[in-house]
Amino acid sequence: MARSKTRDEILTAATRQFAESGYKGTSLQDIAAEVGCSKATLLYHFDSKDAILAELCAPAIAELRDLLDQVAAAPDPDTARKIAVQGFVDLAMRHRREIQVIYGDLPALLLQPALQPVQVLTEQLHATLAGTSGSAQSRLSAKFVLAGLPAVIFACTEFDDETLRAALIATAGRALESLS
Amino acid sequence: MARSKTRDEILTAATRQFAESGYKGTSLQDIAAEVGCSKATLLYHFDSKDAILAELCAPAIAELRDLLDQVAAAPDPDTARKIAVQGFVDLAMRHRREIQVIYGDLPALLLQPALQPVQVLTEQLHATLAGTSGSAQSRLSAKFVLAGLPAVIFACTEFDDETLRAALIATAGRALESLS
């Protein structure tokens, strides 16, 4: 996939800094300094700052798309929701920083062309979590879960993965429980 | 409080734009354009861009402090948690945009001197929500709720306040339910 070692290092450093300081809060100079190369080298390997963002987000977005395919293939809404929650937690834990970049930065970042598909995918995920009732309560809970999960996964480094995974799925499940 | 009409308009425009595009994503020129004045006028009314941020966040931070005083005066942990959840929801709904600026922007923004007290206050709130058990599960749920509430409150304009308030308190309560 990646053609050179420096190229990989650039993506790694950029991912870390975008997640920590935000896209607008990170300059090409900052990334170059962490990699230990010149700013011009970044623009030799990538067309632009936007292109770096697009490439580091691409794998997570692709997996999100795959997840929604699985969700669409679920036999019933309850199963779909279960797949969506567990799949999203797993996905976000595999791509902590990338998910933080995509969901942790301001909504304004989503207007970026590279992140445009995320909006549609997130809406589908939202609809799945909200279920078929369409009640205000369920739609709010869905938004709550979609906002809470990425934030917690990025912020929590104090627990081992399995503990985190189980606790998050449990908490998300409780938040989504339909009202009696 | 505010000495001039223009000063108020600057604060209003800045709050809106900081919430929407982020602190770093908003320039003084952007704010001036919305107000319909020159960039120099902003810096006549305020010492710096940071000072604008500090002043527009101040009321929400003060109310957050008040809330924590009430929480500290609660007779028992369960009551404290109830006060914290309801109080935070109310506070965030009174200051939707400000809370979005404080919590919705990157954690890096919290290093800003003006927002420094927020870290301590948020930790106290977190401890209250997590309760006395100290389990990983409860601490995660607390983080989940603190991240989810601001995001949902800012993003949801489709419901009337009372519906939103009730639904959020219910959802947060479910997410925080202790395990059997």
Next chain:
DNA sequence: TCAGAACCTGACCGATCGGCCAGTTCTGTG
């Protein structure tokens, strides 16, 4: 009426932004 305070602005500053380019160094292969 008029002086002073309050308000506002265009022009400008140094720093930094993303991006570009000519040229140099590194590297692998015939």
Next chain:
DNA sequence: CACAGAACTGGCCGATCGGTCAGGTTCTGA
């Protein structure tokens, strides 16, 4: 060894950033 292409860089560009300043306008109260 020669040489082609990949990798890399210093220096530069125009734009924009936050911030300053001298000076003009408007408001206000004695």
